[in-house]
Amino acid sequence: MMDETHAPILEVRDLAVTYGGVVQALRGVDITVGEGSVVALLGSNGAGKTTLLRTLSGTLKLHKGRVESGEVRYRGSSLKGRDPARCVADGLVQVPEGRRIFSRLTVEENLKAGGLGAKDKSTRAPAQERVYDLFPVLADRRTQRAGLLSGGEQQMLAIGRGLMAGPKLLLLDEPSLGLAPRIIGQIGEVIREINRQGTSVLLVEQNATMALGVADTAFVLDVGKVSLQGPAVELAQSDAVQRLYLGHGAEETEAAAPRAGTRKTLARWKA
Amino acid sequence: MNQFLSLLLNGLSLGAIYALIALGFVIIFKASEVVTFMQGSLLLLGAYLIARLSEPIGFWAAAAVGIVGTAAAAVLVERLLISRLRGAPVISLAILTIGVDLIILTEITRRIGSDILNVGHPWGGDAVSIGGVGITTNRALAIVVAGILIGAFFIAFKFSSWGIAMRAAAEDGEAAALMGIRLGWVSMVAWLVAGVLAAVAGLFATGSPTPGVTPAIWAVALAALPAAILGGLDSTGGALVGGLIIGVATAMAAGYQDQIAFLGRGFGEVVPYVVMVAVLLVRPSGLFGTRDVTRV
């Protein structure tokens, strides 16, 4: 298995997280991401997937969340109390759910913003070239306002922006959210390519077909706890995953679309 | 015609001073989501420091110390109060800034008493003539210096890392944090810049034809507030345009007061607010306020 051939880049042990001291979002989660691997994290709405990523990226505090117990080790050292800026500088980058690109900035400015947290400024130019290679469509529209991109292009920009800081471990939160099947396929390809170029990936998804197709290992999160785990191919064949995720694959993509719409309006009101 | 041009020129210089204050207001709003009401006391603090120090250490050194001191005061407020109350209701933070404003205003008023402090501008009460239109050197310099400062700001805002960080943070703070942008740093720099702009505005607002520093110059910020709002609270370009509009309108109303006497004496003082209300009735989010570019 993955874990034996690769030293883990990320180890989550017995992690419990609450919001506002009342809502228990995670209750004793154990997850390992092997160096150089793609790990899928599946789970339905409210399972705690985003909460886990927030804990890793240091943004839990922005949501009044708190780690109650457990430990997270990234590249051998504890993430406890590490702020988001240091996480990014250390190569741990989260691409947020719902894309959250800066719509009033141009495509290129979005990428520049993504590079601001990089430890080494000299890596910014090559990183930008790499992003444009990976997403030629972004290069074509570099001077356009990001808000004018299509949903799929915005997701590519969000991923590209995340790559600008030169991540060693990339955390992707539901990149398929609200996208058409063909675009989801492209996103899957891109994730594979990013991984091939040497970045480990923790992929949070509700679209199990895409995620299990890309990942080496997978975990299923169920109301704050890991309920299933194993190699992606085995999990794809397991009864539980077939029943819970793959059986409803088509409906899920449909259901995700209006949800993306609501989120966007909320973000607008907040801004 | 000549009177018109003269009023226009003087209005523009007044507007340049308003624009400095309005710009500070907008920068702080974008970076910290705080509607600040302490620009008036920062302006007064800057002018007061320069006036008090220009005797012992000379005007230029005093100007430098005054500007740095005012910026430091703004940063102090941000660090000690605003940054610790991140997430508090917008109204509470606004009222907090009113409180701080009153404290500074009261203290400086006590120190000045009924005096008029002389700032000691090297250009004193000189006047220049531009194309046959007269203006005090002080007011002409205000246009030039404000133009340079605002231009530099726009270049930095558009191209520098700080500018990109600030615009990203203003649009989506959490997403910006996920990019490794330090929100606290962005906010602190914004207050620093606003402090510098307020002190520079204070430096020129207390020069000829204004006799010197009195607590009354605090009210300059009251005219700049509508400038920021009519420009569109979150638009830096709007702050500039709004400042100039208010400046020119105020100068015109004062210059032609005999012709508009039917509106009542003292109409000049309320002009900024009249203009603001008129603009808001037509465009509720101000001239350049955010209208989203989201795809439909």
Ligand SMILES: Nc1ncnc2c1ncn2[C@@H]1O[C@H](COP(=O)(O)OP(=O)(O)OP(=O)(O)O)[C@@H](O)[C@H]1O
């Ligand atoms: N900011 C918050 N404050 C309070 N409770 C929260 C907050 N964010 C999430 N929660 C709660 O924590 C639990 C886990 O939420 P989380 O967003 O991590 O789920 P998720 O698996 O990402 O779901 P989705 O697929 O809908 O994004 C839910 O019960 C949710 O209501």
Ligand SMILES: [Mg+2]
């Ligand atoms: Mg989520």
